[in-house]
Each structure stands twice: as structure tokens, then as C-alpha cells.
Amino acid sequence: MQEKDVNQNEQEEVIEDAEQELVSDEETATVTQTDVSEEEIQALQAEKDDLQNRLLRVQAEYDNFRKRTKKEKEADLKYKSQSVVTELLPVLDNFERALQVEVDDQAAKGVVDGLAMVYRQLKTVLENEGVSEIETDGQYFDPNLHQAVMQVEEEGFESNQIVDTMQKGYQLKDRVIRPAMVKVNQ
Known part of the structure; x- marks a missing residue:
């Protein structure tokens, strides 16, 4: 019978110790919850938002860089020659x-x-x-394609119409390499 009492006493002591640990854990949890103030929570939230915005900007900059690099490579290939x-x-x-x-x-x-x-x-x-000659015969002067070297007054030509080609002009695909040097009617 004494053994039962001893076992029962030991069990009661273990239960009391567990209850004390539980109470101290609850007090610690309450203390940790109250230690983090509302200001700190807001500061951490603001920092998280700032980092997220910076991440989005970096991703957008990278996408723009990638697109720009792709366009530059395509242009380099297009005009490689x-x-x-x-x-x-x-x-x-x-x-x-x-x-x-x-x-x-x-x-x-x-x-x-x-x-x-x-x-x-x-x-x-x-x-x-992809090289093509710039048309001048019968064309009207276009400063994007032609370089006016002289202005003359010729019969049979309208104003601003090309009279004669001094030097042929060429373009590579859609880019003018050398404008045509022309005489233009006044």
C-alpha cells in the first residue's frame, strides 16, 4: 500500500510540475506578444512593402533590358552588312x-x-x-532619300521635281546608306 501512495505522490508531483511549466509558458507567451508593439509591426509591414516594390521594379527593369537587347540584336543582324x-x-x-x-x-x-x-x-x-537603288527619275525631292546639290529652272519639270541625278543613292533594307545627289527644279 505504501508503494501505491509513493507512486501516487510521485504522479501528483509530476502533475504539479507540468502545471507550473504550463503556467510559466503562458506567461512567457503573453510577455512576447506584448513585447512586439504596434509600431514595430507597422515598421516591418512598411519594410516588406518597400522590398516588394523594389523587387517589382527590378523585375520590370530586367524585362525592359531583355527586350531592348533583343531589339538591338535584331537590328544588328538586319544591318550587319x-x-x-x-x-x-x-x-x-x-x-x-x-x-x-x-x-x-x-x-x-x-x-x-x-x-x-x-x-x-x-x-x-x-x-x-538587301541593297536597293533609290529611285530618282520622275520623282519629287524627298529630303529623307535625296540630297539636293543644285536647284535649276528647267522646262517640262514641276516645282520640287528631280531634274537629274548626280550620284546614285542606296538604301539597305529600309535604312538609307547614301542619299542620292540630285538637281531639283525650283
């Missing part, structure tokens, strides 16, 4: 001048025919790259 074409335009002009020479000798005609073949081949290569 511009520097080479710009260097070849004077060569094309010189071919045209050489082909305008009148020759009577049979050997010279063979050379001119060879030059004409090379000229056509060069022109075909440039056209395949």
Missing part, C-alpha cells in the same frame, strides 16, 4: 563610270564586257543583301 556595303558603293560607282566609256577596239570591248559581267555580279550580290 552595312559597313561592307558602304565600302563597296564607290567601287560600284567606278564600275558604272568604266562601263560608260566608248571603245572601238575589239580587245577593249572584251575588257568592257568582262567589267560588265563583274559589275552585274557585284550588283546581284548587293541586292541579295
